[in-house]
Amino acid sequence: MHDLDRNEDRLRGTYDFPFEFHHIDETHPRYVMSYHWHVEYEIIRILEGSLTVTLDEKSFTATAGDIIFVHSGILHSGIPEDCVYQCIVFDGNVFLKNNSVCAGYMQKIIHQEILIYHHFTPKYVDICATVNSLFDALWKKPSGYELSVLGQFYHFFGLIFGNHYYLESVTRARRDYKRILQLKQVLDFIEHNYASPLTLQQLSASVSMSPKYFCRFFSEMTHQTPMDYLNHQRIEQACYQLSTTDDSITEIAYRNGFNDLSYFIRTFKKYKGITPGKYKKA
Known part of the structure; x- marks a missing residue:
């Protein structure tokens, strides 16, 4: 059975663990990612081939080893070419629960005061290593994988802020x-x-x-x-x-x-x- 659901306005994962994972190859009904949007964030990693990605009206091509970050509310689509890719869709509010120390950082992302870079190539060794560990935990689900997922997410956001992998938000024309x-x-x-x-x-x-x-x-x-x-x-x-x-x-x-x-x-x-x-x- 394919892990497909058309409705983009729905609960991702569970209330306590709002992370949704998809593995997509040419056999998947939604192999071609049609234009859509959702309030959650999304991270995509390319395992094989290439994916021509459009975010709002800007397009670029991601290849094997690349990581893509899609902000909340962004229109996005992807045209695959001999591609195998994976997606994690998640609710950013999970990182605000009972964690006042991190809340200030996460609110900057949620309120779009900053915009995380949308395309990380393998030259971003730290980001790629962290995101690959994150994907592998959700894909293989070893015992205690939930702890690994949360830990890698916090590490990811720590790298974003620590290395200034973001833009100051600019008002859209x-x-x-x-x-x-x-x-x-x-x-x-x-x-x-x-x-x-x-x-x-x-x-x-x-x-x-x-x-x-x-x-x-x-x-x-x-x-x-x-x-x-x-x-x-x-x-x-x-x-x-x-x-x-x-x-x-x-x-x-x-x-x-x-x-x-x-x-x-x-x-x-x-x-x-x-x-x-x-x-x-x-």
């Missing part, structure tokens, strides 16, 4: 900030309505734009057309249901916004390279 908020708004609309037969008119209306302007805006922000993004989200959810339920392909197609089974099969094969039936048997 008003136009850019508005565009990002508008994109978040339409992504949220898709997240909650993808199972309905959405039209381009409905998508553009969700952010009060004309269809023509909306298409240009959406493509500039995501490098995808609105309908391509929508269909990709539907196929991702269909993959999850094919992997985790005994429901028929027809039921899954209709549940995810496809009113034509033939069109669903063609679209599925376009994104996954195989038919839904073969995917279900794999």
Whole structure:
């Protein structure tokens, strides 16, 4: 069973241990990381290949050995190339509980008074060693791994502050900030309505734009057309249901916004390279 859940507004891990780990390769239904955002923080490590990452509107390529830090609320996506990567999504507030000594440091991160560097290459030996130990603890889960995870996280943040691996927060340009908020708004609309037969008119209306302007805006922000993004989200959810339920392909197609089974099969094969039936048997 794949560790997949579309909903980005949910509890990560448990209340007492809010850390969520994912190992992702080409067999994972969400191998391609579509544009999304969440209030939690995320750390990504690249094990093999490369991942073209976009944070808000800025893109860069991370390769094996690199570490990526994603701040709370940042729109992000990743396009893999022969890539194996892992993610840890976590609630920063866990480091404020019963620890007044560290609270002042963590509040600077949570309140975005500072912005931790988003890309660490292997030349940051201290950061990479610490983060790799952190990932290995969550991946292999030896006895007492929870202690190791918390310890490595505190060490990570200690290195950040001790070596000034951050920028002083700068105010985002008003136009850019508005565009990002508008994109978040339409992504949220898709997240909650993808199972309905959405039209381009409905998508553009969700952010009060004309269809023509909306298409240009959406493509500039995501490098995808609105309908391509929508269909990709539907196929991702269909993959999850094919992997985790005994429901028929027809039921899954209709549940995810496809009113034509033939069109669903063609679209599925376009994104996954195989038919839904073969995917279900794999």
